[in-house]
Amino acid sequence: MEKKTKKIKEKTYKAGEVMSMLEHINDGIEVIGEQYKGVVGRLDGIDNRLDGIDSRLDGIDSRLDGIDSRLDKMQGDVDIIKSDIVDIKYELKDKVSYAEFEKMEKRIIKLEKLVFARSA
Numbered sequence: 001m002e003k004k005t006k007k008i009k010e011k012t013y014k015a016g017e018v019m020s021m022l023e024h025i026n027d028g029i030e031v032i033g034e035q036y037k038g039v040v041g042r043l044d045g046i047d048n049r050l051d052g053i054d055s056r057l058d059g060i061d062s063r064l065d066g067i068d069s070r071l072d073k074m075q076g077d078v079d080i081i082k083s084d085i086v087d088i089k090y091e092l093k094d095k096v097s098y099a100e101f102e103k104m105e106k107r108i109i110k111l112e113k114l115v116f117a118r119s120a
Contacts, residue, residue: 013021096104
């Protein structure tokens with residue numbers, strides 16, 4: 001087998017060609033830099049908006065904490081009211097209704113009339 005050797009010919013560039021390529025590369029880098037600045041600007045804008053949203057959420061969170069504490073207080077008040085209602089309910093069971101009171105009053109008046117009529 002014979003070895004085939006290929007000679008690679010090196011290409012040399014003239015100074016003007018190298019300068020042209022460098023200018024082209026520099027232009028590309030400049031475009032990338034401008035795009036990067038645009039992206040950074042947009043990210044800064046997004047960051048500022050997120051800071052505003054974060055502040056608003058902090059305000060909402062503090063208001064919710066206040067509402068939560070007020071609800072806890074109301075729950076305590078409702079528990080006290082429920083307990084009081086239970087006490088009143090059992091006390092009312094020991095009381096006489098108005099209709100029954102009227103009946104008893106009429107009976108007492110009749111009894112008084114009988115007692116006074118017999119003693120007179």
